Amino acid sequence: MSDTIIQVRNVYYTYMRGTPLARQALAGVNVSIERGELVAIIGRTGSGKSTLIQHFNGLLKPDSGTVAVGGRDIWRKGVVLRDIRRKVGLVFQYPEHQLFEETVAADIAFAPRNLGMSETEVDEAVREAMRVVDLDYDALCDRSPFELSGGQKRRVAIAGVLAMRPEVLVLDEPTAGMDPRGREEVLAEIRQLHETHGYTIVLVSHSMEDVARFAERLIVMDGGAVVMEGSPREVFRNRDDLVRMGLGVPQVTGLMAELAARGLPYAEDVITVEEAMHTLLPALLRVSGRGEGEVGA
Amino acid sequence: MNLSSVAIGQYMPGESLVHRLDPRTKIMLSLVVVVALFIVKSAWAYAALGALIIGTVMASRVPLKMVLRGLRPLLFVMVLTFGLHLFMDPGEPIFRIGKIVATDKGLAQGLITVARLSLLIMATSTVTLTTSPIAFTDGLESLLKPLSFVGVPAHELAMMMTIALRFIPTLLEETDKIMKAQMARGADFETGNIAKRARAMIPILVPLFVSAFRRADELAMAMEARCYRGGQGRTRLRQLRLGTLDMAALALVIAYAVTVVAVL
Numbered sequence: 001m002s003d004t005i006i007q008v009r010n011v012y013y014t015y016m017r018g019t020p021l022a023r024q025a026l027a028g029v030n031v032s033i034e035r036g037e038l039v040a041i042i043g044r045t046g047s048g049k050s051t052l053i054q055h056f057n058g059l060l061k062p063d064s065g066t067v068a069v070g071g072r073d074i075w076r077k078g079v080v081l082r083d084i085r086r087k088v089g090l091v092f093q094y095p096e097h098q099l100f101e102e103t104v105a106a107d108i109a110f111a112p113r114n115l116g117m118s119e120t121e122v123d124e125a126v127r128e129a130m131r132v133v134d135l136d137y138d139a140l141c142d143r144s145p146f147e148l149s150g151g152q153k154r155r156v157a158i159a160g161v162l163a164m165r166p167e168v169l170v171l172d173e174p175t176a177g178m179d180p181r182g183r184e185e186v187l188a189e190i191r192q193l194h195e196t197h198g199y200t201i202v203l204v205s206h207s208m209e210d211v212a213r214f215a216e217r218l219i220v221m222d223g224g225a226v227v228m229e230g231s232p233r234e235v236f237r238n239r240d241d242l243v244r245m246g247l248g249v250p251q252v253t254g255l256m257a258e259l260a261a262r263g264l265p266y267a268e269d270v271i272t273v274e275e276a277m278h279t280l281l282p283a284l285l286r287v288s289g290r291g292e293g294e295v296g297a
Numbered sequence: 298m299n300l301s302s303v304a305i306g307q308y309m310p311g312e313s314l315v316h317r318l319d320p321r322t323k324i325m326l327s328l329v330v331v332v333a334l335f336i337v338k339s340a341w342a343y344a345a346l347g348a349l350i351i352g353t354v355m356a357s358r359v360p361l362k363m364v365l366r367g368l369r370p371l372l373f374v375m376v377l378t379f380g381l382h383l384f385m386d387p388g389e390p391i392f393r394i395g396k397i398v399a400t401d402k403g404l405a406q407g408l409i410t411v412a413r414l415s416l417l418i419m420a421t422s423t424v425t426l427t428t429s430p431i432a433f434t435d436g437l438e439s440l441l442k443p444l445s446f447v448g449v450p451a452h453e454l455a456m457m458m459t460i461a462l463r464f465i466p467t468l469l470e471e472t473d474k475i476m477k478a479q480m481a482r483g484a485d486f487e488t489g490n491i492a493k494r495a496r497a498m499i500p501i502l503v504p505l506f507v508s509a510f511r512r513a514d515e516l517a518m519a520m521e522a523r524c525y526r527g528g529q530g531r532t533r534l535r536q537l538r539l540g541t542l543d544m545a546a547l548a549l550v551i552a553y554a555v556t557v558v559a560v561l
Contacts, residue, residue, distance in 0.1 A: 100500045
């Protein structure tokens with residue numbers, strides 16, 4: 001039996017319920033997150049992604065349906081939501097907007113202090129969180145978070161959640177508004193958190209390229225429901241459906257599909273540039289009359 | 298905590314007669330009603346003015362619930378003043394709790410104060426619910442213009458109002474987001490004594506101010522990029538014009554209010 005860490009069953013949620021401005025955001029969502037995986041949730045703006053992840057740690061209460069973390073219904077009497085929020089660390093979009101303390105160390109210490117850790121534990125958690133996101137403790141701990149660069153601020157904010165030592169890390173568009181280099185750095189850190197530190201990670205993203213490279217499983221949302229689920233390769237086979245939902249496939253997948261449609265027998269299942277290179281290069285070399293033996297050099 | 302309960306500045310678009318009135322008409326009439334509310338003393342007069350306000354809300358097709366929603370933030374003040382009147386005013390005792398005596402005059406005065414407060418808010422939120430913020434401030438500017446000869450910066454005030462109204466929902470949304478982000482980090486805003494709760498506000502207020510200043514800066518840039526340099530010589534896309542509907546509404550409501558004040 002697999003080890004399910006978050007189980008969302010048949011969840012409905014409506015914003016401003018009971019007013020003329022009511023807007024249904026989730027309509028019968030079923031999702032499960034397994035321990036140790038890296039899942040990405042994709043969907044157009046307004047498809048319910050952010051609403052869904054706010055159910056993971058009990059920030060929103062479903063109108064109907066259940067949310068279980070570690071096998072326990074989080075809305076049952078006697079469950080302390082603060083424990084749930086420690087287990088499921090949620091990093092919001094533009095998390096640097098939540099920074100408020102005078103020093104970087106104090107800001108990261110906010111969550112551990114709220115959880116009632118002792119001062120030595122807090123200090124340890126802060127150092128560890130900063131190490132994990134590649135921030136130099138000695139250089140930065142006494143600086144004001146407001147005078148850091150954009151990328152550093154975001155890492156401080158992510159460290160502020162990691163300092164709780166959550167079991168699952170949920171990130172809502174962690175690379176939004178960053179330059180390409182900043183994006184690469186943040187994504188590399190997320191991958192490292194997953195691979196080296198064994199975090200279960202849920203990533204909300206708009207970038208098909210990123211999820212193709214990083215995610216082990218994709219959850220596609222549209223109109224407040226989960227409409228597709230599977231490995232990136234499986235999901236990206238449904239190009240037309242994805243385009244209809246305002247999404248798409250990685251550019252390189254589109255390119256390969258075009259090539260295939262024109263009768264060139266290349267794999268349609270390609271989802272990353274590296275794979276495309278390995279598929280196309282031999283063919284190109286054959287055309288130019290060189291041997292296949294040189295591929296890979 | 299529910300932040301969506303603030304009705305002020307939440308325009309409900311519509312096509313009703315009330316929506317179509319000139320904003321100046323609506324502002325003037327709400328002023329008339331507010332003044333009347335402060336003059337009248339009898340319960341019948343409050344009932345009559347209440348009927349006028351509720352009638353207007355009906356005609357506007359804005360759900361009455363949306364208007365009543367605006368009362369929620371003042372519930373505490375209303376309960377407090379009601380209690381103070383009930384137990385502090387002199388008069389014939391009706392009942393007593395221990396040493397504290399509730400009086401008949403206190404009850405009457407308490408009810409009147411609560412009625413006055415609620416009708417006041419209902420009258421003004423009917424205006425803001427049926428008038429888009431832009432129309433509202435256009436109207437205000439136009440009404441204040443005569444005062445600019447004595448140094449009242451009518452345009453600047455109106456522009457400040459427009460911006461403030463425009464950003465209320467944005468800032469509420471922002472507050473909600475920051476609260477959730479801090480709750481995700483184990484923050485607790487609901488338990489503890491007043492000092493502890495006040496301290497718990499710091500993690501919300503600091504980011505909120507930072508973002509408000511950032512927004513102000515960006516907005517100022519955007520306005521300058523579109524050559525804004527104050528009200529002088531600005532022309533309008535939508536000219537305000539008082540029509541027959543406005544004349545009729547002004548005449549009827551003023552007549553009604555005067556009658557209520559004079560008769561009841």
